[in-house]
Amino acid sequence: MTTSVAPLVLLVEDYDDAREMYAAYLRLDGLRVEEAADGAEALRAAAALAPDAIVMDLSLPVLDGFETIARLRGEPATRAIPIVALSGFPAARERDAGWNAFVEKPCRPEELTGAVRSVLSRP
Numbered sequence: 001m002t003t004s005v006a007p008l009v010l011l012v013e014d015y016d017d018a019r020e021m022y023a024a025y026l027r028l029d030g031l032r033v034e035e036a037a038d039g040a041e042a043l044r045a046a047a048a049l050a051p052d053a054i055v056m057d058l059s060l061p062v063l064d065g066f067e068t069i070a071r072l073r074g075e076p077a078t079r080a081i082p083i084v085a086l087s088g089f090p091a092a093r094e095r096d097a098g099w100n101a102f103v104e105k106p107c108r109p110e111e112l113t114g115a116v117r118s119v120l121s122r123p
Contacts, residue, residue: 007052007120008032012042012068013086014060018105022055022086022112029113039063043071046078053120055112056099058087066097073098082119086112 009031013019016037023033034049036042040062046054054072058065065085072078085092085099086107093102100122101115
């Protein structure tokens with residue numbers, strides 16, 4: 001009998017309450033979740049964990065989400081990891097910044113988990 005391991009999602013969100021809520025959404029959907037609170041922490045975690053997907057808030061301390069995504073895309077080890085951008089600024093959706101999906105905050109659980117499942121299923 002083969003047991004598959006649930007996909008690992010790196011959740012990057014600087015607000016503790018929001019991070020806890022989004023992590024709960026993802027875990028309830030059967031995903032494993034690791035967390036980071038800023039862009040620099042996200043870069044270290046992505047390199048160390050090689051997550052299957054990243055959920056990235058765009059407004060972050062230290063390095064914002066745009067710069068963090070650019071750096072992830074610039075490294076061979078993290079270049080292909082699918083990224084779901086998460087932002088309370090709907091106009092950010094128009095910016096082509098290297099993400100695979102965009103979710104506007106606040107969001108319903110199924111919006112976030114649906115976007116993550118969508119990027120995980122792409123070849």
